[in-house]
Amino acid sequence: MLHIMIIGAAGMVGAKLVNRLCADGELAGRPITRLTRHDVVIAGPPPASSFPIDTFASDLSTPGEAEKLAALQPDVIYHLAAIVSGEAEADFDKGYRINLDGTRHLFEAIRKVAGGYCPKIIFTSSIAVFGAPFPEAIGDEFFTTPLTSYGTQKAICELLLADYSRRGFFDGLGLRFPTICVRPGKPNLAASGFFSGIIREPLAGQEAILPVGEDVRHWHASPRAAVGFLTHAAGLDTVPLGARRNITLPGVSCTVGEQIAALRRIAGDRVASRIRREPNETIMKIVSGWPRNFEARRGLALGFTAESSFDDIIKVHIADELDGKIFS
Numbered sequence: 001m002l003h004i005m006i007i008g009a010a011g012m013v014g015a016k017l018v019n020r021l022c023a024d025g026e027l028a029g030r031p032i033t034r035l036t037r038h039d040v041v042i043a044g045p046p047p048a049s050s051f052p053i054d055t056f057a058s059d060l061s062t063p064g065e066a067e068k069l070a071a072l073q074p075d076v077i078y079h080l081a082a083i084v085s086g087e088a089e090a091d092f093d094k095g096y097r098i099n100l101d102g103t104r105h106l107f108e109a110i111r112k113v114a115g116g117y118c119p120k121i122i123f124t125s126s127i128a129v130f131g132a133p134f135p136e137a138i139g140d141e142f143f144t145t146p147l148t149s150y151g152t153q154k155a156i157c158e159l160l161l162a163d164y165s166r167r168g169f170f171d172g173l174g175l176r177f178p179t180i181c182v183r184p185g186k187p188n189l190a191a192s193g194f195f196s197g198i199i200r201e202p203l204a205g206q207e208a209i210l211p212v213g214e215d216v217r218h219w220h221a222s223p224r225a226a227v228g229f230l231t232h233a234a235g236l237d238t239v240p241l242g243a244r245r246n247i248t249l250p251g252v253s254c255t256v257g258e259q260i261a262a263l264r265r266i267a268g269d270r271v272a273s274r275i276r277r278e279p280n281e282t283i284m285k286i287v288s289g290w291p292r293n294f295e296a297r298r299g300l301a302l303g304f305t306a307e308s309s310f311d312d313i314i315k316v317h318i319a320d321e322l323d324g325k326i327f328s
Helices: 012-024 065-070 085-090 092-111 149-166 193-203 223-234 256-267 281-288 297-301 310-321
Strands: 003-007 034-039 053-057 076-079 120-126 171-177 208-210 217-221 246-248 252-255 275-277
Touching (some): 012 223, 065 092, 085 149, 120 223, 193 256, 217 310, 223 310, 252 310, 256 310
Parallel strands (some): 076 120
C-alpha cells in the first residue's frame, strides 16, 4: 500500500504533481492506493485515477490542523505549501506564520504519532536560502545566509527537517528548487514572477512588464522538471545522504537578456517586442541578493535532471501549456 499526501495541492506544482501521479498510478515502483490533497483553498476536481482521492481545505498553521493530517498516516508527504517571496517580504507576520509555523506544526504532529510512524517527507525549499556575495557558481559547500524573510524561513525549515530526520521522527528530504519558469496561469505575488511573465505574456499575445535590467542572471527549471524532481525524490535512498538532507537541484543559469534572446529565436521579433521595460526599485533590491548560478554536482549525482538551455524551458511551456501554438 502507498498513501501519498500533497500539502499545497492546489498550487501550480502541486496540481501538476497530482496529474502526474494519477496518470502513472505508481510512485517509485510502488502502486498508489490512496492520495490525499490538502491546501488552504479547495483544489479543483481531481483527474481520473485508479485509486481514491480525498481533498481537505484548512490552514496548516492553525493549531490542531496538522494533527488531523498526521493522523491519516500517509507513507509519503509532499510539503509544497508556502506563501511566495514577495508576499513573505511584504507581510512579515504572515510569512513566518505560513512558511515556518505551518511547517513546524506538521513536523511536530508527525513526531507525536504513536506506534513508530515514520513517513518520508519531501519538502520544497528554495535557492533563496543563499545570499550574496556569491562565487561565480555556488557549490554544494556554500553556506546559507539568506537576504530575504522568505529565504530565512526556508533555511530554518531545512534545519528542522535535518534535525527531525536525524532523530528518526521521519525520513526527510529538502529540495532547493530553482525558480520555476515558465509558470502557467496568472501572475502571482512572487518577486520572481517577471521571469515567467516576460515569456508567458508575449507568447499569449499580451504585453509583459520587465522591472529589472537585462543583465540580471538567475537559475531556472520548468514546471515539468519540478514534477520530475518530486517524483525522483520519492525513490531516493536517503541513507547515503547522512545528515545532509537538503539538496540544491540542477537548472539553467541565464540572464534576462538571454531569456529574451531565446524567446526571439523561438517566437520571433514581434513576440519579443511585447516586453515593456519599467524599472521597479523594490523588485530590483530583492533580486540583487538572489543567487545566479550553481554547480549542483550533488543533485546531478543523485539523478535529478533539468533542462539544458532556456530555449528548452520555453519549448516545454509551449508544448505543455499552449498546445504547441504561439500567438504571433
